[in-house]
Amino acid sequence: MTRPRSRRSPRRPVPSRRRRGPRASDDASVPPDRPNLLIRASAGTGKTYQLSGQFIDRLRITGPDRILAATFTRAAAGEILERVLLRLAEAARNPDKLRELAEQIGSRNGRPLTREECLERLAALTRELHRVRIGTLDSFFIQLARCFSLELGLPPAWAILDVIEEDQLVTQAIERLLHHDQQANGGSGGDVGRLLNLLGKGDAARNITALLRRTVRDFAAAYQETEPDAWRQVPEPPPLSAEELQEALEALDRVELPEAWEEARTRESQCARDGQWEEFLKQGIAAKVAAGDTTYRRQPIPREALSVYQQLVGHARAVLIRQLASRTRVTWDILDRLAAELAALKQQHCGWTFDDVTRAIGRGWRQAAIDQLDFRLDASIEHLLLDEFQDTSVPQWQALEPLAQCVTADPRMSLFCVGDQKQAIYGWRGGAAELFDALHDRLPQIEEQTLARSYRSSPAVIEAVNRIGEGLHRHPDAGELATAIHRWQKRFKTHETAQADLPGWVTLETPPEEPEGDVLTFAVQRIAETHRRIPAATIGVLAVKNDTVVHLARELRRMGIDVSEEGGRALTDAVAVQLILSLLHLADHPGDTAARFHVATSPLGEAIGLREEAEPDEVHHLAARIRRELLERGYGRCVADWARHLVPSCDSRGVGRLTQLVNIAHDYTPHATLRTSDFITFVEAQEVVQPSESRVRLMTIHRAKGLEFDVVFLPELDGKLIPKTPQFVFHRPSPVEPPDVVIRYAPEGLVSLLPEDLQQVFQADKVRRYEERLCVLYVAVTRARHALHLLVAPAVPTSSSRTGASGPSSLPKTMAGLLRAALTDGGPLPPGQVLTIAGEQKWHRRAPHLAAGRAGAAAARTPSPPPPLRIRLAPPRPDSLAQLDEVQPSRHGAKLVRMSEVLSPPSSARARGSLIHAWFEQVEWLEEGLPDDALLRQIARRWEWHDREIEQALREFHAMFRQPEIARVLSRSAYQGPHGLFAAALAGIASPQDVAIRVQNERRFVAPVEKLLIRGSMDRLVLLEHGGEPLAADICDYKTDFLEGLDAAEVDERLAGYREQLQLYARAAAHILELPADRVTARLILLGVGRVEPVPCP
Amino acid sequence: MPIVRRFFDWSQPALPQVVDALCSQYRRGRLVDLSTVLLVVPGRRVGRRFLELLTERTRGRHEPPVVVTPEQLPEELYEPQRPLAGDLTQRLAWGEALRSLSEEALRPLLRNVPPSDDLPRWLELGTLLARHHTELAADGLDFQKVRELGKYLPGFQEQSRWATLQQAQEKYLALLDDLGLWDQQTARLVAIEQHECHTDQEIILLGAVDLPRTHRRMLDQVEDRVTAFIHAPEELADHFDEHGCLLPERWRECRLDLSAEQIRVVGGPADQAAEAAYAVAELDGRYRADEITIGLGDESLTPHLQRQFEACGLRTRPVKEKELLQTPPALLLAAVADLLEHDRIEHFTALARHPDVAAWLEAQGCSHGWLEELDDYVTHHLQPRLGEWLGPPGAVQRLRPAYERVRAWLAPLQSPPQRPLPAWSAPIAELLLELYRHVQFDVDVPSHRVVVDACRKLHTAVEEHARIPAPLGGTFTAAEAIRLALDAVSGEMLPPPPQPEAIPLLGWLELPLDDAPVAIVTTFNEDHIPQSLNSDLFLPNSLRARLGLLDNARRYARDAYALSVLLHARQRVTLIVGRRTAEGDPLRPSRLLFAAEPEVIAQRIVQFYGDAAEARPPVRPPLPAEFTTKRATPGFRIPRPRPLAEPPTELNVTEFKSYLACPYRYYLSYVLGLGSADDAAEELGGSDFGELLHEVLKAFGLSPLNSSPEADEIQSFLEDQLESVARRRLGRQRRPVVELQLEQLRQRLRAFARVQAELADWGWEIRFVEHSGQQTDSLFDLGDGRTIHLRGRIDRIDFHREHGCRILDYKSSSQGETPEQVHRQGGEWIDLQLPLYRHLARPLGVEEPVQLGYLLLPEDSSRTRVALAEWTEAELREADELAREVARRILDQTFWPPAEMGSGYDDWDLICQVNAFDGEVVTENSP
C-alpha cells in the first residue's frame, strides 16, 4: 500500500498489573529460566507432546493455577490435561519414559527431572485438579467476563446465546431497525429501503429479512473489527453531468468510424443509453479504450472517436466505481444501525455471543475495566501456553496480548506458542495467521524453533509431502497463485520422519474410462477394495465439500460397507426422523394436509390413530392431544414412544438416527416451549454425528485437522481452488491491527477499473485465499500414516492444448493441478493410471499391527453377537412399608379437587386458617384460660402478618370460644363425670378418679394399619390414661372454613370427605395406642360455623 | 455443658443405628416418644427415611420428633421481634437501596448504571446483592466486615467496591427498618446478640457436618440441650470440631482406600449409564431394588440412566419429576406475560397452542378449526397482531370468537396497566382460576396432581406480592408481576410419584445418610464431586477462605468425609467417572480419586488414561438397547397413488407444468389437494407479490384509464389502487418489512406505468381483462374420443390495428424470465400455459394467429417490458399434442413413479423421501 494512512500506534498500552499478588516463584535465587518460545511445528510433529512437556516444565516451578494453557477445541483441551497427567505418571513408573520426558524439558535450576519429582508434581497436580487452567480460549474469556461482568457493562445474569437465540435476536433487530427507520421517515420507505435497493442489486432477494440476515452473517465480524472509515476507501470519481453525457452520446453516434466497426458502435451506443455500463465496457471499442489501447482490430481509432470514447469510458468507470463504493458504504450503514438495535436487544435478553465476550475483554483491557485479575481469578497467570497459534483471531489476540506482554516482560514468567502457519485453514476467523511473524516485533523477547520431524507418517508419505511442498512452484500460474505458492513455500522446511520403519505407499491415480468413469465412483471402488484388503486399517476419506461426504457415504453404504460420516448433519436425513417431525408439525398445524398424509400413510399413522381420510375435526383433536402429551410427559418420552413404532422399518443407521433424536428430545424437554416448531428448529439446527465403530471415516478436510489415519483417500481434488467467491476483501496495515480497508467483492472487470492501490487489496486478498487453500491441501496430505491416495480426473490433451504448448503450462488452478505440477512432469494423465509416487503397493504386508488387527476385526464380526445381558434383582420384601398403600387422610377427603379451592379463597384466608390452627395448638383446656395474646401475636409474626391483620384475626379467635359447642369440647369437664365422653365405655375398666386426661396438640403419626400406611397429624388428641397406659382417645379436628357459598349438596360432600379423613385417623389411633375401636372417638370442630360434629367410627 | 458428641460406627449405615439408639433411649411404655426431640437432618429425604425406619421399627407406635433441616433450625430457637421480610421484599429493598445511591457512588461497582426507571434491571442487581448479603450474614458478616478483613488479604484492591456495597447495605437495612420489618439474617443476629436463643427440646444434630457460623453461635446458647451424632469412629474425634462439624485441614490429607475395580472411567453420559447398568448386573440378583442407590454427581445424567435401565427392564425413581416452570400452569403464565408485554402475533399463536387454553376455549363453546383458521389468517394477512379482521368474515368465523374470548380473559390484566405489586395478586390468580374453574382434578392422576401442585405454588408466589409493603417497588405491569412470581418458583420442582421396586436415583449430598448396601455413584468428576469455585465477581476463594465462608477446602472436606462414609458403611461401592459431558466438554476425574500415596496416584492415572485403558476388550455381553433392528435395508415406502372414484373432468392450464415436472407430485397437490400450513411467514412471498400486482393491474385494466398514454396519470391511479388493495389484504397495521415490500411494489408499478403509457401511445389497446372470479373455459378434445374442460384466467388481451391481438400474462418474478425460458428447456416443453391460452381465448372471439407473451415486471425496473414468445406454428402444435398427452395420462390415472428431483422444490420432499438416506429408491419398474 502506498497510500498514507493515519495509523494508530500498533502497540496497546500494557494494563496496570503492577499490583500483583505474591508469585509462587518469588524467589530471588531463581534465574531467568525458560526463554519465551514460539514453535513452528509441522504436521505430525507432536504439538500436544510439546505443549504437555512445556506444561510439566512450568509445573516444576509454580502451581497449576498459574499456568494458562489455551487451545481451540474442548476435545483438545481434555487431551492436553490427560496427556500431562499420563506423562508424569508414566515417567514415575517407567525409566524410559522418565528419560524421554527429562530430555524434552531439560533441567530446572540445574536439576534434571527425577522420578521422585514426578511423583511429587503428580500429587500436587491431582490435589489441585480443580485449579488447572487448561481449556479453550473461549472458556477462559467467559470466565474473565463473569468475574468482571459489572465492570464490562454486562448484566449480572448474562449467558451465552446459542445459535438459535442469536438468530432470533437478529430477526428482531431487523424488525426494529425497519420500524424505527419508517417512524423517522414518516411512514413508508425510509432510508433502509433505499439502502436495500443498493444492497439487493444482484442478490435477487425479494425476501428482505433474509437479505439482511445474510448481510449480518457475512459482514458482522468485519464490521465489529473496523472503523467506519475502512469502508469508505473506494474513491468516488465524478461522472459526467446529464448534459455532458447527452452530448457524448450524440457525439458517439456521429463520429466517423470504419464501416466494419458499425456493429460494435451500435451495441455500445445502446448499452450506454440503457445505462448498462458493465456491458458497455465488456468488449468492442470501449473495452480497448478502457484498457488504454488506441487501436481496434489492428487499426488506429480515429482521434475524434477516441476522445468521445475516453469520455464515455471515464463516465462508465465513475458510475461503476461509485456503485461499488456506495454498496460498500451502505453495507456498513446498515450493519451499524443493526448493531445498535442488536446491542440493545442483547442487553435486554442478557445474552452475549462468544465473539461479543472476546471483544469485550479486549476493550476491557483498554478501558482498564479489567484489573484485579489475579484477585478475582484467585491466582496470577505467570505462564501462557498457546496451542494452534495460527488459528488465533485478531480480536482473540487483542484480548490475550496484555497477558502476553506481561508474562514476556518478566524473566520469571514465560510465553509459549505452538502452531503451524501451513495449516491455517480458518480464513477470516483465524485471520491472524500472520500473527506468527508479527509476534517477534511485538514481543521481542521471544525465541523461535521449527519442528519438521514427523512422528506420524511413513517415509513414503513424508517423501510425497516433501515433493509436494517443494514442487508446488512448478505450477505454471504467474499471478496470485504463484505469489501464494511462493509465500507458502517459504514456510515449508523439508520434513523428516522418526518412523523410518513404517511401510507406506503414495499414489496419484486416475479412474479408468469405464465402467467407473468419474473420480467419485472410482473412489468408492478403491475405498471398498482397500477396506476389504486391509480391514484393520483406519481409512480417512477427506473431501472438500460436505455434500461429497454425504454422497460417498451413501454409495459406500449401498455397497455394504459401514462408514462413519463425521462432521455431523441434521437428523432430518432419516425417514423416521422426518416422520416424527411431521407429526410434531401437524400437532401445531392441524390444517397441514401434506403432513397429515405423510404421517397417516406411515407406520406411525396407525400407531397414533391417524387415518389418511381423517376428518379435520379428528385431526384437530389429535393435534390437541399430542400437544398435551408433549407438555405433560415431555418431548423425550413422547418421541421415544413414537420412535418405537418406526424402528421396525429402519435399518441400523435409521435406528441410530432415531436414538439420537430421542437423545435430543430428552435434552430439550427441560427447555420445552408451547410450540413444536421450536423443537423442530432445534433439531434442524443440530449437526449430529452418526457414531460408528467403522474404520472407514468420511469427513471434510477441515474436520480432519488434528486427526490421523492409516490410509487417506483424497477424492475431490479437481474442484475450483477457491470454491466460493468471497463477500468482501480487506486489508490490514499489520497482522494484529483491524483492517483499514474493507470493500465488497467485485468481479475482475470492475476491479481493473479501480485505483492501483485498491487493485492491490483485491490481489492480496486473493493471494491470502490461495494460501489458505494450499494450507488445506497440506493438511489433507499430512493426515496419512502409511498410505495416501490422490485421486484426480484424467487429463487427456484437448484440441486447444494440443495446438498450444503441451506440458505443465496447461495445468488447471485446482488441487489436482498443483499436485500434478509438483509430482509429475505436468503432461497429460490418461485414464486408468496408478502412478506410484513413493513406497510400495504391498506395504500392508509389512505392517504387523494391521495384520494382527485383521484377525481381531474378523473375530469381532462373528455372525451372532452374544445375546444381550439380562439383569436380575432380588424380589421385593413383602413386609416392607413400601409395599403398603400410603394414604394421607387430610388429602384423602380431597381426592377430587376444584381449582377454586386451590386458588381461592385468596391464600390470605388459607393463611388465616393455618394461623387459627396454630393458635388452637396453644389451647389445652379452657378451664386453664386462653393463651396469652402476646404469645399469639408472636406466632402470627412468623407468618409475616401485619399488626392490623393480627388484631382482626385475634378478635375472630376469641369469638370462637364464645360458641357454646366449641367451648364445651375444649373443656376438661366434657371428659369427666357421669356424662363424660367415655363414661360408658370405661365403666368397669377404671374408676374415673384414676383416669388421667392428657391433651396432645398437633399429634403427628405414621401408622401401618393392615394394607395401609396412614400418615398425618391430628389437630387435638385427648388421651384418657390409667397408670400411663391409654384407655381411650378422642380425636378433634379443627375446620376453619365457613362453608359459605356452598349449596347443601356441596356442604354434604365436603363434610363426607372430612368424616372419611377422621375415620382413618381413628383407625390409626386405635392401632398406635392399641385400643379397641369403641374406645376411640372422633369429632369435627367446625370453627367457622361454631358447630361440633361427632364422626361415627365403625 | 458443651455440646455432646456421640460417635456412631461407620462400618454400618447411620440411620438404622440412630433409630435403634433413639428407640431405646426414648421408649415410654409401649410407645417410643420422641415428641421432645428436635432432629436436624441435612435434607428432607433423610428425614423421610428416618421416619420410615422408625415406623418400621415401632410399627407406628411412636410419637415422632420434629424434623428440620439446618436452614430451618434457627427459627426454632428464637422468636423474631418483628415480622420478617419475604424474599421478594428483600430483593426489592436491595434494588431500591442501590437505586437510591448516586451515580458517582455506584461507579466503582457498575460500568453501566441503569436508568432510574428501569425497575427490572435494578431488581436484578438487587437480587445479586441479596444473595451475597444472605450468604455473608449466615456467617455473621456484613459488607463492611468484608472490606475490613479484605485489607489483610494480599492483592485485595477492592475497597471502593465494597464501600459502595456497604453504603447500599446501610440503605437497605434502614429501608426495612422504616417498614417495620427485619430480614431473617438480621433477626438471627439480633437473637444471638441478645442471647435470646432458647429451647425446651432435645436437639439432635445428624449429619450436620458443615454448619454456618450463625447456626453454631445459636446452638452454643442452648448447648446443654444439643447432641451431635457423628457417623465416624471415635478415633477420628479430632477430625471434628466441638459442634460435630468437619475440620477441613484434617480432611485435606486424608487417604481414601479405593480399589482399582471400584473405579470405572468411561466416555460420555450414555457410557456412564451403561456402566451403571453393568454394575447392577454384577450384583447378580443378590440385592433388591431398594437396596441399591444410584448417586448422581450431576443430575443431568438422569434421563440417560432412566432410558438405559428401562431398556434393561429396571425401573428407576428420579430425584424430581418436573421443574415447576415446565408445568402447564407456569408455561401458561409465561405465555400470557409475553403476550401482554409485546402483543405480537407470535405470542398469541403460542398461547393459543397451550392445551389448557385450547380445552378451555372448547368448553366455552368455541368450535374446532380456529387453529387452522389462525394459520391461514396469519399467512395471508401477515399482520403483526390480530384484531383488525381482514378478508371475508367467513374465513375467521371460528378464530374471531376464540380470539375475543382470550382477549376478554386477559382484559382484567390490561387496564390500568401499571399497578403496585399487591394489586396484581388477585387478577393473576383469577386468570388461572378462570381457565381451570370447571375442570375437576383427580390428584391420583399424575398429570392432574402436577397442575394442582403447580397452581398451589404459583398462587403462593403471587400472593407474596400482596405482602409487599406499599412504599417498595413502585408500579409494575402484569407481565412483570407474572415474571416475578415465576422467578420466585424457578428451581422449584415437583417430586415424582412413589414407585415401589424402583431403584432410587439420589443427589450426591443425600448419599452419606442413605442406608442401601449398594451405592453406584455416577459422574464422579471434579466440579461435581467436589464442586469448587475458581473465580468470582465478589467473593473469590481466597476471600472466602479469609472470611471463613464456604470455600473449596470446606467443600473438599465435606466430600472426602462423604466418600469415607460410603466406603466404610456400604457393602459395595462403584464410582463411575465420565470423560466428557453430553456437549463434549472434557470432564476431569474427581480429586478424591487421588487422595492416595503418590505411587498409587501414578498407577491410577495409567489405569485411567494409559494405552491399556483404551485397549480393554469388551468381553462383556452387550446391554439391551433402547431400540434395535434386524433389518439390513430400510423398509419405508413412498405411498402409492390410489385409484380415484371419479376421474377429473377439467384441468387448469397451469396444472400441466406440474404434471410434466412430476406426475406423482401432481397427484399429491392437484388430485389429492394436499397442502402445507404453517404460520412462519413474516413477509410477502413470491406468490403474494404476484397476487397483489395482479389485483392492482386488473383494476387498472378495467378502469377508464386503461387507454391513457399518460404515465403520471396511470401511476397515480396504480398507487391509489395499491394502497386500497394493501389495506384490504394487509390492513392498516403492517409489519415494517411488509411496508418496505409495498414500496418495492410501488416502484415496479411506476415502471409499469411508463411502459403502459408507451404501449398506449403506440396504439395498443386493452381488449380484455379478467374479471374477478371469472374463469375462461373451453372444451379440449383429446383426440381419442375423450374431452376435458380447460380452465384458466387470462390476464389481458391487447389489440392493435396493424398487429392484431396478443395475449399477455403479467409476470412478477424478480428475474423477469421470458416465455421461452419459462416454457421450454433444452427444446422440450416444460410448461404449456401460454400455448393453451390460445384455446381459452377462442370463445372470447380471438382468432389465430395471435401473439403470446409476458408483460414482465421484474425487480430491476429498467427491464420492465413486453416479452413475446416467438414460437412457430409447428412448435405450438407440438405443445397442443403434449397437452393432450398429459390430459390423457391424467384421465388414465398415471401418477407413478415420481420424477427424480432435487430437494427444496415444494412441500413434497418429505413424502417423496427426497432428502433421506434411507428413502425408497424408486426405479422405472418399481411397483
Ligand code: SF4
Ligand atoms: S421498541 Fe419495540 S415497540 Fe418500540 S419501536 Fe422498537 S420494536 Fe416497536
